[in-house]
Amino acid sequence: MNNYAVIVAGGSGSRMQSAIPKQFLLLEGLPVLMHTVYRFYESMPDIRIILVLPADQFHYWEELCATHSFRVPVQLVQGGNTRFDSVKRGLEKAGNTGIIGVHDGVRPLLSGELITRLYSEATEKGNAVPCLELSDSLRRVGSDSNHPEDRSCYRLIQTPQCFGAGFLKAAYQVDFQSFFTDDASVAEHAGARIHLVPGEASNLKITTPFDLEIAGVLLKNRPLLRRKVL
Amino acid sequence: MNNYAVIVAGGSGSRMQSAIPKQFLLLEGLPVLMHTVYRFYESMPDIRIILVLPADQFHYWEELCATHSFRVPVQLVQGGNTRFDSVKRGLEKAGNTGIIGVHDGVRPLLSGELITRLYSEATEKGNAVPCLELSDSLRRVGSDSNHPEDRSCYRLIQTPQCFGAGFLKAAYQVDFQSFFTDDASVAEHAGARIHLVPGEASNLKITTPFDLEIAGVLLKNRPLLRRKVL
Numbered sequence: 001m002n003n004y005a006v007i008v009a010g011g012s013g014s015r016m017q018s019a020i021p022k023q024f025l026l027l028e029g030l031p032v033l034m035h036t037v038y039r040f041y042e043s044m045p046d047i048r049i050i051l052v053l054p055a056d057q058f059h060y061w062e063e064l065c066a067t068h069s070f071r072v073p074v075q076l077v078q079g080g081n082t083r084f085d086s087v088k089r090g091l092e093k094a095g096n097t098g099i100i101g102v103h104d105g106v107r108p109l110l111s112g113e114l115i116t117r118l119y120s121e122a123t124e125k126g127n128a129v130p131c132l133e134l135s136d137s138l139r140r141v142g143s144d145s146n147h148p149e150d151r152s153c154y155r156l157i158q159t160p161q162c163f164g165a166g167f168l169k170a171a172y173q174v175d176f177q178s179f180f181t182d183d184a185s186v187a188e189h190a191g192a193r194i195h196l197v198p199g200e201a202s203n204l205k206i207t208t209p210f211d212l213e214i215a216g217v218l219l220k221n222r223p224l225l226r227r228k229v230l
Numbered sequence: 231m232n233n234y235a236v237i238v239a240g241g242s243g244s245r246m247q248s249a250i251p252k253q254f255l256l257l258e259g260l261p262v263l264m265h266t267v268y269r270f271y272e273s274m275p276d277i278r279i280i281l282v283l284p285a286d287q288f289h290y291w292e293e294l295c296a297t298h299s300f301r302v303p304v305q306l307v308q309g310g311n312t313r314f315d316s317v318k319r320g321l322e323k324a325g326n327t328g329i330i331g332v333h334d335g336v337r338p339l340l341s342g343e344l345i346t347r348l349y350s351e352a353t354e355k356g357n358a359v360p361c362l363e364l365s366d367s368l369r370r371v372g373s374d375s376n377h378p379e380d381r382s383c384y385r386l387i388q389t390p391q392c393f394g395a396g397f398l399k400a401a402y403q404v405d406f407q408s409f410f411t412d413d414a415s416v417a418e419h420a421g422a423r424i425h426l427v428p429g430e431a432s433n434l435k436i437t438t439p440f441d442l443e444i445a446g447v448l449l450k451n452r453p454l455l456r457r458k459v460l
Contacts, residue, residue, distance in 0.1 A: 132366075137412045137414075138387065139361065139384065139385050139387055140383055141426065146385070148387075148414065150409070151411070153371060154370055155376070156366040157368065181381070182367045182378070184378065194376055196376060201438065201440045205365050207365050213448070213451065214447070217444070217451075218443070218444075218447075221443065
């Protein structure tokens, strides 16, 4: 029985004020996406990694692999126009048994402990979705007003979001709905009850230059995550 | 006409796994709270700084000021049992004109630009509250279920939260309500319409060892904020 990681990286560099898509920006000399891929390979060497990229980035990825002597085996899949389409295409390459974790390519700093814990909890409970409590107050904003919400009732949701393979593949056999913001929302629509588990503050999503700065520092301070990649 | 900063620091070290209250942990050799106080002094030298501390920390603060030759003038006020009580006591020392910004003592990395912009917007609009968009998905959790929320409808709320002095002092003349999670919620209860303005990702609240690590690095990378304090 195989487990799978569907790693989705369709971003552009727009919010980064960079011509380079954010998944290819360098973190301690290595592209963000390679860190991400390596985290899965390192913690679960038998995992099958499905990497969903825009078709026009395949060649660049292969060049980067040559440049960095990066030899972790991944299956490249052409992304769609939306995250939903991209995940759906990635899932088509996975089998029907084992656990599939769907992960943002620009979250390179998750620990191996988080990965193995999520796959293990998903095996036991059907799914596992990492989350964090909020440390700031929260407001809901409308078109011309806003009001406070009780932050203790909310969780910030991270990835990898892990599900039984057969269930998740079936769940994605639907038309896109506007409330499909992540895999948990798709699984829920198909009847799953989402099992939230504690995530990691360091498992941040790199979307701004500030995030990249933070990630660089965190990596410097974590020799384990900086270990030479193959 | 004076402007005021009511800086509230009542935290213990519990979430930090530290015996030292988090406001006194060292950031680049200087206690977190001194960085915070200095940010206001540096960007608005005429501001009156009211520092609300637990009474049993007054002596320690004074020792720290001596140790670090920290001479920014602050008025010490004894904190209450809750944040609401502490702010209320701080406000009693402020005048009725000008702008009062209420700030978390453990947010030491805000820029001078943010401070002056907030006081300026509050002068113009009556209040100004800094906020950030969410980069993670959001779920609302109940006792035995959870469901997704549209993150674009929410904002994470920071401090300093700035209000006309007379208005805020009057707004705090109420009994505590469970939905008073910050100053904006108190002001709103008194009839204010909250004016949200963009905050800063680096204006983080230090509540965990991870936050302290991030703050340390950010400070290292920002010579302007590292400048010798007096």
